Amino acid sequence: MEQFFVSVGLLVCLVGLVKCIRFSQYLFLSFCKALPRSFLRSMGQWAVITGAGDGIGKAYSFELARHGLNVVLISRTLEKLQAIAEEIEWTTGSRVKIVQADFTREDVYDHIKEKLKGLEIGILVNNVGMLPSLFPSHFLSTPGEIQSLIHCNITSVVKMTQLVLRHMESRQRGLILNISSGIALCPWPLYTLYSASKAFVCTFSKALHMEYRDKGIIIQVLTPYAISTPMTKYLSTNMVTKTADEFVKESLKYVTIGAETCGCLAHEILAIILSLIPSRVLHSSAFQRVLLTQYSDYLKRNILDR
Template identity: 40%
Template structure:
């Protein structure tokens, strides 16, 4: 009963109370003043985080691997809002070498908010059938980027005694996910990294937020037509980001979207073994859907 009460309170606080409050522009607060840096900023949730905070008046630094997309997103957002945008082309899958470039490009820029959004996933598949190259890239991007980019930017936030770090994790961290074994494990890393960091920087007036979405209708879930179609359980990136941004500065942990908060809380009530069993059954079906999706694409060519 206590667990049910705590879960309900968590949902109400992180996904219901905050959206009902009058939203204050981040530029009017000491905590969030200055520049927003977003990784994985040309698609999905990252792009919509950038758009939403540009709407609030923040200048942006967008980081992604495709120059053409960065230019397109920059032009799109600048045409909508009176903000300045700098973009940086890097491929986080290259590992350590990209961070010196990012540090040099950010020299002299006061970063107020860092959104560690970049990540990758593979179609549902058993580990033995996922290529080694894909696994190395997944681990390097999903865990390396959040760790090393935070390490690069954190000293300036500590020096100014203000800032916010937003880490995009996933509800998949809640239990092992067979057929997405490495991906779910990498998201558990982000959970523990975020919660440990939160305590480390609390005395420096730095806010760390862990965001754990469930399915969002983005290109990352292209293997599932049902998810891509969207709906109540599968918000699009625009709706999800607007909801998640409302919680920034008000809670250190959120699922970002009210339906996802309910799903997460209900799943958490079940024992780990039960959650893993149902996760296994779900992604077995999604694995078949992904195989069928690939087959259809191959038949088109």
């Protein structure tokens, strides 16, 4: 029995050491420009970004163009795409292609495939997504079309990856960034549909990374918490809630850190803190009441898009 407890203690220490080493990597990469500026450009000539009309997708479009890549912007609002494309070309000199597509539909991928034909795609950012409601709510009260959410949050990631991965494999290099969410890291009551759909993105991405990492392809899932975007009704920013530009610039420092990252140091610390809370607490009726009352009040006070 004594040997058993000693073994358990050593295992706990080992797990703690691994977490400390990983966290030290984040600290190093946060304050040092360890990734050569040419690294992203070396993946290929073009980057494809879904949901590029707003928020995180728009921020990735500008940042990757600043790194010297040409960009393909995919979203459903043509006017936004045209305006963003013009600004990217003017400010960065990169080439821009736009593809109008509604990812809540399942019949858009032949059109996208045709538009991407002949391009050397080095980076894919699967960013497009739907949040049924910013405010916590029970499943039966969730607004919106369930099938649309599944197409947008799940089908888009699978189909877009399928379109570009074969060409990346033949060239033995490429980078795929799949945007999930911090609330996908464990079952999250009152955000059930969104949490579950983003959990699929986590599992899919990590499994795929294991399949293709020996072929020179990085597949990374990002699990951020609060980002101030149109989808979150422009939550006021603070030490935890980041702007899309802040998040994207920091997240690109971590593309070589592994299959999963929160994308920024503040969110990584938050994830560690939340992981220390027993799941029975997070899944309790009392915690759900806190979400429905105090957290909802916090959101109402801090959203700027009213």
